[in-house]
Amino acid sequence: MDVIEALKGRRSINFFDPGRQIDGNIIRDLLEIANISPSSSNLQPWEIIVVSDPHKKKALRECSFNQKKVEEASAVFIVIANPNAIEENIDRVLEKSVELGYIMKEDVGKYRSGPFKLYGEKDSLKRKIFAVKNTSFFAMSIMIAARGLGLETHPMDGFDEEKIKKAFGIPDDRIIPLLITIGYPIPGLKLLPRAFRRKLDDFVKYNAYE
Numbered sequence: 001m002d003v004i005e006a007l008k009g010r011r012s013i014n015f016f017d018p019g020r021q022i023d024g025n026i027i028r029d030l031l032e033i034a035n036i037s038p039s040s041s042n043l044q045p046w047e048i049i050v051v052s053d054p055h056k057k058k059a060l061r062e063c064s065f066n067q068k069k070v071e072e073a074s075a076v077f078i079v080i081a082n083p084n085a086i087e088e089n090i091d092r093v094l095e096k097s098v099e100l101g102y103i104m105k106e107d108v109g110k111y112r113s114g115p116f117k118l119y120g121e122k123d124s125l126k127r128k129i130f131a132v133k134n135t136s137f138f139a140m141s142i143m144i145a146a147r148g149l150g151l152e153t154h155p156m157d158g159f160d161e162e163k164i165k166k167a168f169g170i171p172d173d174r175i176i177p178l179l180i181t182i183g184y185p186i187p188g189l190k191l192l193p194r195a196f197r198r199k200l201d202d203f204v205k206y207n208a209y210e
Contacts, residue, residue, distance in 0.1 A: 091112075131175060132177050139155065
């Protein structure tokens with residue numbers, strides 16, 4: 001599917017076919033595609049739990065204000081932002097950057113210190129913003145790639161984060177920006193016209209905020 005067509009055709013689907021499941025290899029392909037999303041200093045602060053087991057989906061529904069689509073979708077992605085990604089990923093990232101010719105080995109120390117200066121301590125607000133911001137790139141890539149693979153999605157903000165962390169063993173220091181339900185729409189689904197969008201003149205400014 002053409003990327004412009006995928007962007008224009010993406011809708012947030014509420015009604016999935018509960019009898020149709022996504023092949024596990026397709027989910028892996030989808031996540032491999034999304035995993036090439038950009039991130040600051042290539043630190044990739046995202047983690048994901050693929051919830052496809054019926055009992056686990058039921059538990060997740062209970063953490064998500066009883067929304068039916070959580071159980072009816074083929075799978076639900078718990079999208080997780082990791083503020084500790086700098087410490088956990090930077091050495092591997094820099095090692096590969098040297099190997100691939102992006103930086104010189106003698107410059108590794110300089111590049112290593114940069115993210116720590118920019119984003120501060122692990123529990124700082126800057127760290128949390130860094131993690132959520134970059135994980136959001138990954139989440140949007142999932143939704144666009146899903147369209148290209150003939151799937152539909154719905155990004156969800158309606159859930160109890162603490163309940164999900166407890167139910168799925170997610171560490172307290174992680175952040176859950178959103179869930180993404182994914183699957184095939186019910187046969188014959190008719191969508192209402194696309195919801196209101198502001199005109200560009202309402203929010204686009206050029207060269208300064210004024």
